[in-house]
Amino acid sequence: MGVHATGTEPAAPKARRRGGGIGAIRRSVPLYIMFVPGVVFYLLFKYYPLGGLVIAFKDYNMYDGILKSPWVGLDNFRMLFNQAQTVQIIGNTLLLSVLGIAIGFPVPILLAVMLNEVRRTWFKRFVQTLVYLPHFFSWVIVSGIVLEMFSQESGIINHWVAGVFGEPYPFLYKPLSWLAVFIGSGVWKEMGFSAIIYLAALTAIDPHLYESASIDGASKWKQIRHVSIPGIMPTIALLLILQVGKVMDVGFDPVYMLSNESVSSVANVISTYNYSVGIQRAQFSLTTAMGLFENAVGFVLVTFANRIGRRFNQQLW
Known part of the structure; x- marks a missing residue:
């Protein structure tokens, strides 16, 4: 003891x-x-x-390198924001990003909810494969398909338009129609990948919740509204916060491959500016300042979105 x-x-x-x-x-x-x-x-x-x-x-030059190039403080930022085109470039970037989120973000959710209600397994797998396949296409292939479809001279869409209205429409040369084509091609390319993420979240919902709702007389629409959507809300919040963090990053490939001089008023964005000024004109300090501003804004936005999500207990961290 x-x-x-x-x-x-x-x-x-x-x-x-x-x-x-x-x-x-x-x-x-x-x-x-x-x-x-x-x-x-x-x-x-x-x-x-x-x-x-x-x-x-710094006033960077390749001969002196990063460490030996002369220090200029905030001069590059002053030069950047004194340019008239800077406001337009930032505005175009925000326009394309906000439209992409507003239109493209709900589509995968709706697609996943609809596929979750399909009872024919073979049809569900077929549709999943069909909508997921464009995610693996590079923007070179996607832009080629889009240009082939909407070409004013030989495009499939304009062939139909000319047959109905008598003459083709320059979809790729009008700012408003170009915006619709650009946003639509991005949604088509990526909706399948996001839909699979939401489908995985839907499979984690307890089936007994649907059974209880059905016993209580809830229709399919009410089951989706009160069971499916709340069940995947954490996933929706997570992906939305990540999307908000990329609001200043439209991407270079889609804009560069689908744009032309006729739509430069809406297609000239930060990524294309960095390419034309930084790579082609070798103004590395100026474009690095633009990149730093872009990332700083993205950091602020994702932090702000996470704080809003925290109020609803849907935060990322």
């Missing part, structure tokens, strides 16, 4: 816990090894290049 009173016996579970922890680490070594390439990738291609942002505060 004296031995028990000294408290020597409870030390054994602590030792077992320590041994169990070491054993768990040893068992997880293959997982850690698989994790290493991802860490290396982010360190080399995401975090290490952040040091280059100092170019935004």
Whole structure:
């Protein structure tokens, strides 16, 4: 009894816990090894290049390099925002991004909800494959398809338009119609990938909730409204916060491949500006300042969106 009173016996579970922890680490070594390439990738291609942002505060030239180029402080930002085209470029970027989120974000949700209600497995898989396939196409292929469809001279759509109205319509050369084509092509390309994410979230909903709602007399629409949508709301909030963080990043490939001089008033965005001014004219400091501004705005927006989501208990962190 004296031995028990000294408290020597409870030390054994602590030792077992320590041994169990070491054993768990040893068992997880293959997982850690698989994790290493991802860490290396982010360190080399995401975090290490952040040091280059100092170019935004220097008069950079390749001969002196990043460290020896003369320091100019905020002169690049003053020069950037004194240009008349800067406001237009930022406005175009926001316009395309906001339209893309407002139109493109609800589409995968609706598609996933509709597919979740399909009872024919073969038809559901067929539609999933059909809408998911464009995600694997590069923008070179997608833009080729879009240009072929909406070409004023030989496009399939304009062939029908000319047959009905007597003459083709320049879809790709009018700002308003170009916006519709651009947003629509982006939605078509990516809606399948997002829909699969929502479908995975829908499968995690307890089937008994649908059974209870059906017993209570809820129609399909009410089941979707009161069971399906609330069940995937955390996923919706997560993806929406991530989308808001990219509101200043329209992407270079789709805009560059689908735009032309006739629609430059709406198609000239930050990514194309960085290419034309930074790569073609070698004004690296100016475009780095634009990139830093773009990322700073994205950081503020995603933080703001996360704070709003926190009020509804749907935050990212």
